[in-house]
Amino acid sequence: METVTSVVEMMRAAGSLRREGRTIALVPTMGALHEGHLSLIREANARADVVVVSVFVNPTQFGPLEDFDTYQRDIERDSRLAQVAGCDIIFAPGVDDMYPAGSVTRVCVSDLTGKLCGAFRPGHFDGVCTVVAKLLNIVRPHLAVFGQKDGQQAVVVERMVRDLDMGVEIIRSKTVREPDGLAMSSRNANLSGVERREAAVLYRSIEHAVSLYRAGERSVERIMSEMRDMIEAGETTNIQYLAAVDAVTLEDVDELREGVMLALAVFVGNTRLIDNVIIGA
Numbered sequence: 001m002e003t004v005t006s007v008v009e010m011m012r013a014a015g016s017l018r019r020e021g022r023t024i025a026l027v028p029t030m031g032a033l034h035e036g037h038l039s040l041i042r043e044a045n046a047r048a049d050v051v052v053v054s055v056f057v058n059p060t061q062f063g064p065l066e067d068f069d070t071y072q073r074d075i076e077r078d079s080r081l082a083q084v085a086g087c088d089i090i091f092a093p094g095v096d097d098m099y100p101a102g103s104v105t106r107v108c109v110s111d112l113t114g115k116l117c118g119a120f121r122p123g124h125f126d127g128v129c130t131v132v133a134k135l136l137n138i139v140r141p142h143l144a145v146f147g148q149k150d151g152q153q154a155v156v157v158e159r160m161v162r163d164l165d166m167g168v169e170i171i172r173s174k175t176v177r178e179p180d181g182l183a184m185s186s187r188n189a190n191l192s193g194v195e196r197r198e199a200a201v202l203y204r205s206i207e208h209a210v211s212l213y214r215a216g217e218r219s220v221e222r223i224m225s226e227m228r229d230m231i232e233a234g235e236t237t238n239i240q241y242l243a244a245v246d247a248v249t250l251e252d253v254d255e256l257r258e259g260v261m262l263a264l265a266v267f268v269g270n271t272r273l274i275d276n277v278i279i280g281a
């Protein structure tokens, strides 16, 4: 496995791979790799000749009060894990290389980004779209793999790629969960013992909603009220949002049906966790 730390070098390497006729898959990450990321890398490995994993803690997607400074960074550990999962090239550029002085262009996907997480993290998706657009331009992959756990991110990236004719296939990979259902996330490491136990209620409440749906309940209001009661029973859990939206347009819906994404963001202690499922997916 090779490690590339410069944007120009990465463009060169990707250019030669393309000229050799090799298919390239990109897995964009911010490092702190866990089993969820490794499943994205395996998926990429099954679909392309060469897998590039980018490791870049992107400053433009963090708000001023968010955890940019304390985000876990351990490139050696990440490289080891990525290699075992089937990564061929780690791309780990520096902030100054990705955002040289005078860099002012931002990619903004309107409408889809003002709701759900975007409503509470102003500018977050502009930062995500800008860095993903840059990574796609640098690596020029045939496909890029994103996790369903960041459901809104996947929708927004898919829309950006379509709207800007970026010519890359976006693959969504299913959420990997701990045995108690908690979606894998780099931020799970920040939970205390009691918080970790209580965090399992996020997915339990989603599973409960799906079982109500399967039993014939369609009212989002009634389903959300039961989810809210379950989550609020915890001592460390505070709901930021619960939403039922069309999984493509992200418009709110009143009735559950196939193709609706049930999504939530909950603070467990000081750690903000998100999760979602798409009904019928």
Ligand code: PAF
Pocket: 028, 029, 030, 056, 058, 061, 128, 131, 132, 150, 153
């Ligand atoms: O999902 C993430 O880890 C990040 O938002 C991404 C896609 C790597 C962009 O920085």
